[in-house]
Amino acid sequence: MKFRNFKMVGYVIYGLGSFDQLDEILAPQRKGDAPMIFFVDEYFKDKPAFLSRIPLQGKDKIVIIDVTHEPKTTQVDKLRDDLKAAFGEVSGIIGIGGGSVMDLAKAVGLMMTNPGSSADYQGWDLVKVRGVYKMGIPTISGTGAEVSRTCVLTGPTRKLGMNSDFTTFDQIMLDPSLTSSVPANQRFYTAMDCFIHCVESLQGTYLNAFSKSYGEKAQELCEEIFLEKKQWDDDADEKLMMASYAGGMSIAYSQVGVAHAVSYGLAYLLGTKHGIGNCIVFDKLEEFYPDGVKKFKAMVKKHNIEIPQHITKGLTDEQFDTMINVSLGMAPLWENALGKDWQQIMTRERLRKLYEQL
Incomplete structure (x- = not known):
């Protein structure tokens, strides 16, 4: 058996107010x-302050990122291209924001040298x-982008990440105070990304003790925050930030599953x-993750979150085929979810019916 030798984030700083050390770190x-x-x-x-x-x-x-x-x-x-035209070379790219901003920082950092x-x-x-120096500073918790070895991009023909050992950040800064002003709905959707990829990792065929240790802790923190806590406070911000980190570490040595493959x-x-x-x-996805979906629905109900329905209604056969092609292109995700024979299990017809439910 050949074991993966994977790259992790070089340095991590954690703590309320750690953002104020940014200058000395850079x-x-x-x-x-x-x-x-x-x-x-x-x-x-x-927000000039x-x-x-x-x-x-x-x-x-x-650079303000849309x-x-x-x-x-x-x-x-x-x-x-804009950065090269303006400066030629840069010392580094620092991504301050959610998963999209951090993914862009990773991708542009790589493309400065490739x-x-x-x-x-x-x-x-x-x-x-290797790209230029890259640093990630999350201002919302849940995506795990701060520790991921990928930066997910939509290209001309597919949505797929630049997955490599060179993609991981050289430094991340985990300052829970930066997440305190996130709107409740957005916080929930992003936190559920963490909860969902923990469920997928923990029930996947790629599961191992490394992934399980991080995934179980991240899922436990999500359940404590969204099922047990009476109100949101600094403690919740801190725990959710660590859930995001641990959840990202869980899938570093495993994979996500059906929800991610379909959502792509x-x-x-x-x-x-x-x-x-x-x-x-x-x-x-009750048929794939019954316990996880049950807990998810309880969280949705408790926090009065509305999950959009019928978003695929009225799509053409061609549009359904486009989604199916993108989804089935995520082979490692499907193999983790359903095993090596996943192509016999998740047929195009079955996936079409799943998309029609959405």
């Missing part, structure tokens, strides 16, 4: 007058050259955001 990574580029979620564009805390030096630049749509390969390539288009690297272990099709065709897309799909 200082050793600066290369001459090459700037640090800060990709910042558009949520903060009208927060933006003023970003320690700009010399030619450093803040997260209306999930990251596209064309967006990555344009950001790379030739061609980011679409050329959608797949597993296609990146051959929704995202590609309809532009459905990742967190809410997973919720829409997971809501209908």
Whole structure:
């Protein structure tokens, strides 16, 4: 048996207020007058008090990232081209925001040193050259993007990540105070991304003691926060941030499953955001994850969250085929969920019926 030798995040800083140490953490990574580029979620564009805390030096630049749509390969390539035209070289890319912003930081960081288009690297272990210094600072918890070895991108023909050992961040900063102002609905959808990929990892065929240890703790924290807690507080922000971290670590050595595989099709065709897309799909997956779906529905009810329904109503056969093709292209996810014979189990016809339920 051949074991995976996988790359993890280089450095981790954790704690309320740790954002104030950003300047000293970045200082050793600066290369001459090459700037640090800060990709910042558009949520903060009208929050000067927060933006003023970003320690700009010399030619450093803040780039406000539009997260209306999930990251596209064309967006990555344009950001790379703009930065090269403006500065030639940069010292690093720092992503401050949710999963989309962190994925863009990882992707652009890689494309600063790799030739061609980011679409050329959608797949597993296609990146051959180390990128520039990359740092992730999550301002919402749940995606696990801060520890993931992928950056999920929608390309010309598919939605698939740049999965490689070079993709992981060199540094992450986990400051729970940055997540305190997240709107309740958005917080729930993103937190459920964590809960769902823990369920998928823990019931997958790739499961091992490494993944199980992290996944069980992350799921336990999600259930404590969303089923047991009476009200939201700083303790909840801290626990959810650690659930996100542990959940991401769980799938680092395993995989996600049916919900993620199906939601990729929704995202590609309809532009459905990742967190809410997973919720829409997971809501209908009792036959695959009965206990997890039962707990999920209890969380939805307790927090008065509305899960969109009938979003695939009226789609054409061609559109259903597009979603099915994207979804079935996620072979490792299906194998983790259903085993090596997954293609006999999840036929195109069965997947079509599943999409019709959404």
